[in-house]
Amino acid sequence: MSGLALSRVVRIGAGAGYSGDRIEPAIELAERAHIDYLVFECLAERTIALAQQERRRDPARGYDPFLEARMRAVLPACTRRKIRIITNAGAANPVAASRAVAAIARELGVHGLRVAAVVGDDVLALVQRRAAEDGLRDACGAALSPEQIVSANAYLGAEPIVDALTQGADVVITGRVADSSLFLAPLVYEHRWSADDWTRRARGAVAGHLLECAGQVTGGYFVDPTFKDVPGLARLGFPIGEVDAEGAITVTKLDGTGGCVTVATCTEQLLYEMHDPSAYITPDVCVDIAEATVSELAPDRVRVEGVAGRERPSQLKVSVGHSDGFVGEGQISYAGPGAVARGRVALEVVAERLRLTGVQHDELRLDLIGIDALHGERLSSGGGEPYEVRARVAARCASQCDARRIGEEVEMLYTNGPAGGGGVAKSTRELVGVTSTFVPRDEVHTTIAWEVA
């Protein structure tokens, strides 16, 4: 601990970097770490569109499927140790999520827990109206009709979370909120940063950016043996961010956990999903990391400084989900001498069969996994012939019926295709496309709904 810091340091643990993330690292943080807040980031770009569809089928659902498991795991320790929880696991239904959390709290004997649901990111009606008036296009430029749009959620900033904390929330559950805002909110609340303190808000947003993917800053998604080695990936510790009143950020993790926090892990995460480093736009502030520095204070303690900020944008980004047809897929493996040649025959046969049988598709993709599936023929050339390959056929179709035919045609290679094919897998899934638009900030109204256990 630094004896120099007279001002209070706020400590935030990251308990999840995505919906399906490991649960034990969050339990370790709740039980052993000196943290004030535990934040769970659980909402990917298209997750909310899928969650909207689920809510339409069942009004009591539409929130993160792992929310209950996570809360059950950490609520006892968080309550005992007075750690407040913030999560976007409310997805398309923060109110139902808050009821579920309150119910778990009662079941665990945690009485009086105050659970706040942030409501108002759902701007479907507004976006449908604008789509009807001005037109809206998908990511590839095709016009979208209002009926095609299944969800529209504005990326809210930190403000409503700050309000919930001010009103005494122990748990704050949101839907679509910018990931960094989940972390910035407790910093604004604790340090009382003013609304136009762009510099400190930018630093808080960067703290959030570093922490939001949890294990990705503590050595997860980093190992490249002999070049970048990290111990203990199977018991990776999740990060703790310590942020002082000036916005100086220290990233660290619990002693005795796997992983590491180094200049290299933090620099990779700092640039993750970053476009122009001098203009990283969030709902709360426009962040500038062009002059930022990353330095090691001690083993597993890394300081990030030099972040600047400018005024936040006047509009909010909206993630729009729309129905986009179906994807059908089939895979089959070949091995031994001539595996690649047989795999190519398999792909040709399926492509011809789809033509002959009149399967309608908007796009067809033929890959040989092990040869060219990830980066295409040009970058993949030069390797020797592998022992085994997996032929993969995928197509996007308007109808589920046609999509199903893709996997069926791959399966039929068993008795009709080249020799020695095995291990067929087939699938179809409904596609929800996502595109972005912007709405004026003042047309988005947020409220807080309370549940008390």
Added chain:
Amino acid sequence: MRLLRELAHSRTGDKGDTSNISLIAYDAADYPLLVRWVTAARVKAHFTGIVQGDVVRYELPRLGALNFVLEHALSGGVTRSLALDAHGKSLSSALLSMAIPDTMEETADE
């Protein structure tokens, strides 16, 4: 010639149909080599057939890092791409397979 993998590490991020790939020197002393040789034009050429739009390079000398932003690089983006790696997460490894000269001087290859 040396593979970038020996000089630098990398991580890919995705937003819609846009991919960003960082390139971070292990040793700050090698950063000028990256600036000299890993130009936006070279990265665009390296990803021929993958990136359909512009490639923009941002320099971060205090981090010893470059950040490349590749437009229209993800077959329409993660939600509709038919690619096995729809996020383009593995593009960072593809960038590290690029070879560059050992020195700042021009070579016949240039």
